[in-house]
Amino acid sequence: MQKAANDSESHRITLICAYLIIALGAMTFIGWISGIPLLASIRSSYIPMAPSEALCFSLIGIGLAMQSPLIARLLAMLVLGLVTTKLIEIAGGFHFGIDLAFVRNPQLFGTVPTGRMAPISALTFFLAAQGLIALTDRGWLRIAGPLGVLVGIIGTVILVGYCYGTPLLYGGRFIPVALSSACAFFLCGLSFIAAAGPEAWPRRACLGNSTQAVLLRAFVPIVIGAALINGWINVKLPHWTNVNPALTTAICAIASAALITWIISQVSEVIGGRIDRAEAARNAAQQELLALNAELEERVQQRTQQLREKNEQMEEE
Numbered sequence: 138m139q140k141a142a143n144d145s146e147s148h149r150i151t152l153i154c155a156y157l158i159i160a161l162g163a164m165t166f167i168g169w170i171s172g173i174p175l176l177a178s179i180r181s182s183y184i185p186m187a188p189s190e191a192l193c194f195s196l197i198g199i200g201l202a203m204q205s206p207l208i209a210r211l212l213a214m215l216v217l218g219l220v221t222t223k224l225i226e227i228a229g230g231f232h233f234g235i236d237l238a239f240v241r242n243p244q245l246f247g248t249v250p251t252g253r254m255a256p257i258s259a260l261t262f263f264l265a266a267q268g269l270i271a272l273t274d275r276g277w278l279r280i281a282g283p284l285g286v287l288v289g290i291i292g293t294v295i296l297v298g299y300c301y302g303t304p305l306l307y308g309g310r311f312i313p314v315a316l317s318s319a320c321a322f323f324l325c326g327l328s329f330i331a332a333a334g335p336e337a338w339p340r341r342a343c344l345g346n347s348t349q350a351v352l353l354r355a356f357v358p359i360v361i362g363a364a365l366i367n368g369w370i371n372v373k374l375p376h377w378t379n380v381n382p383a384l385t386t387a388i389c390a391i392a393s394a395a396l397i398t399w400i401i402s403q404v405s406e407v408i409g410g411r412i413d414r415a416e417a418a419r420n421a422a423q424q425e426l427l428a429l430n431a432e433l434e435e436r437v438q439q440r441t442q443q444l445r446e447k448n449e450q451m452e453e454e
Contacts, residue, residue, distance in 0.1 A: 147331045151201055154328035158198035161321045165191035166400050169240070169252070180317050183304065184246045186315040188239035189254045193219060193262050194321045197269055206273035213269035220254075222261040227256050248310055255312040257305075261291045261322050268329045282333040282340065287343020295319035297365060301372045348408055355404045363393040 165186040193216045200209035216427030219235065226233050234244075268284035271277040298305040298320045306313035314322075321451030336346050340374035343353045367389040 144334065147334055150331035151328045154324040154331070155198045155201035158194050158321050158324050158328070159202070161186070161317050161324075162191040163197035165317065166195075174251075177315070177317065183299070183316050184249075184307075184313055185251055186317045186321075187236060187252050187254045187258075188264075189219070189223070189236050190258050190315070190318050192239075193266075194318075194325075195323060197262075197265055200269050201272075201332065210270055210273045213266045213273070216262060217266035217270070220259045220266065223259045224256075224263065225256055227259060247308060249312045253312055254318055255314045255318070257291070257295075257314050258318055258322075261288055264288050264291075265322070265325045265329075268325070272329065272332050278333060281329050282337040285326045285329025285333065286339055287326070288329065289323055292322030292324075292326060294321045296323060297368075300365075301353075303368060303372070348411075351404060351407060355400055359397065359400050363396060366401065367393060 165177040166188060168174055168178075168185065169188050169191075174185045175181060175190075196212045200212040203209055203212075221271040222233055223235055225231060226235065236253045243250040245251070264284055265288050268281050268288060271279075271281040271284060295305050295314045297315075299316050299319065304313055304316075311394050333340070335341060336392060343350055343357075369391055371385055
């Protein structure tokens with residue numbers, strides 16, 4: 138029953154992520170076609186998602202939403218071929234005209250053209266396409282989760298840059314990843330982890346009542362959350378107030394230490410209680426075993442005495 142519930146939950150999360158990925162891709166296409174770049178960039182000060190990226194996201198989203206492994210594999214192979222060509226184009230300085238087919242006269246965003254797939258996006262699509270292929274083959278299903286984690290981490294790092302107000306690669310000569318692309322990559326990673334199922338890493342390590350699972354569920358979210366909040370406060374607070382940055386860092390460190398200490402106390406209470414119960418059960422089992430041994434020994438002695446008396450009686454006769 139629990140396994141069925143987990144499978145149903147995984148399927149639901151995968152579908153939600155897939156539909157959101159498709160929606161982000163569709164919004165980008167609508168934005169470029171209608172001349173409303175805000176639909177592709179979310180904010181006017183951010184670079185818009187390239188149409189080629191929107192196409193790849195749409196194909197991946199459809200592949201995740203479809204129930205047919207064959208269709209999902211074909212769509213993943215199409216994305217893989219497209220981004221492999223793009224990576225060769227970027228690395229070798231070739232011009233195959235992949236992005237040119239969508240946007241012929243791109244505008245400049247700073248010093249880089251819009252409507253062009255970012256190098257980081259191409260590399261992440263390469264990983265995402267392989268993750269989708271892995272989901273269609275039971276033999277490779279175990280690598281779908283790790284690939285999902287990797288894709289999700291890339292999306293998260295880029296999202297953190299946007300949240301901190303310092304988007305990655307802005308102002309440089311490399312095309313940065315759009316905010317909507319970062320959101321879609323995060324959703325791709327989450328969907329791969331969910332679709333891989335509870336038997337695959339990393340969900341396998343976090344589920345259940347084992348000590349490892351309890352520790353991971355307790356510490357991983359709080360450590361990540363504390364690090365993100367600490368970084369956000371250190372970046373944003375000096376711009377809003379005249380507080381000394383050293384004081385801000387010290388307060389954040391103390392708050393994080395207090396929170397982690399509280400988490401440790403709660404986890405240790407849970408694990409300590411589990412250990413105490415296990416020890417009590419072991420002692421009870423040991424006492425029961427000793428009692429059974431004593432009873433068995435007593436019965437053996439009684440039986441031996443009965444046999445001795447029987448032998449003596451037979452000798453007298």
